[in-house]
Amino acid sequence: xxxxxxxxxxxxxxxxxxxxxxxxxxxxxxxxxxxxxxxxxxxxxxxxxxxxxxxxxxxxxxxxxxxxxxxxxxxxxxxxxxxxxxxxxxxxxxxxxxxxxxxxxxxxxx
Amino acid sequence: xxxxxxxxxxxxxxxxxxxxxxxxxxxxxxxxxxxxxxxxxxxxxxxxxxxxxxxxxxxxxxxxxxxxxxxxxxxxxxxxxxxxxxxxxxxxxxxxxxxxxxxxxxxxxxxxxxx
Numbered sequence: 001x002x003x004x005x006x007x008x009x010x011x012x013x014x015x016x017x018x019x020x021x022x023x024x025x026x027x028x029x030x031x032x033x034x035x036x037x038x039x040x041x042x043x044x045x046x047x048x049x050x051x052x053x054x055x056x057x058x059x060x061x062x063x064x065x066x067x068x069x070x071x072x073x074x075x076x077x078x079x080x081x082x083x084x085x086x087x088x089x090x091x092x093x094x095x096x097x098x099x100x101x102x103x104x105x106x107x108x109x110x
Numbered sequence: 111x112x113x114x115x116x117x118x119x120x121x122x123x124x125x126x127x128x129x130x131x132x133x134x135x136x137x138x139x140x141x142x143x144x145x146x147x148x149x150x151x152x153x154x155x156x157x158x159x160x161x162x163x164x165x166x167x168x169x170x171x172x173x174x175x176x177x178x179x180x181x182x183x184x185x186x187x188x189x190x191x192x193x194x195x196x197x198x199x200x201x202x203x204x205x206x207x208x209x210x211x212x213x214x215x216x217x218x219x220x221x222x223x224x225x
Contacts, residue, residue, distance in 0.1 A: 034214075096160060097168060102152035
């Protein structure tokens with residue numbers, strides 16, 4: 001059974017204080033690992049897909065990395081508008097469905 | 111493109127009532143799915159479809175029915191609502207092929223309360 005565990009559950013940062021969110025996973029053959037951002041009262045918004053260990057992707061202040069057991073979402077010099085819940089999901093080879101973690105709720109204070 | 115749309119945004123039902131949550135996408139995506147999101151439990155897959163006329167069960171299908179008569183629409187039916195179905199429901203779609211075709215795009219959600 002595929003499993004995704006995200007940590008921490010919640011994170012409070014000061015504006016400009018860089019940090020990382022963790023996504024640990026077990027899957028029977030990884031096809032892809034996905035990161036989403038979710039704002040309160042809205043649907044998840046796609047950020048990145050990572051396919052193989054060593055791969056990195058960047059978007060503004062966010063950088064996602066992947067190893068064989070976990071992925072990190074690095075947030076550099078965050079701003080209050082980066083406050084949201086960040087979700088991680090995995091897709092196994094041969095399957096269409098995604099398995100989601102329960103998310104990390106990030107709050108960035110000015 | 112409107113992307114993925116869902117109606118209604120909010121709904122209150124009494125126990126035993128039935129209703130249909132609507133989902134539509136205009137991206138010509140083959141794969142569509144329904145999730146529920148509950149506090150501390152993440153998104154859980156209810157049902158999914160890989161194309162018109164083809165549906166299958168996800169992780170938590172009990173109490174829900176789906177059908178897919180067109181590529182665009184994927185309604186979710188609650189036959190007899192129960193308080194345990196109080197949740198936020200999200201519809202999602204993806205192209206479903208190719209290297210970058212499995213990214214799912216989500217609708218805005220329907221917040222359902224069953225009393």
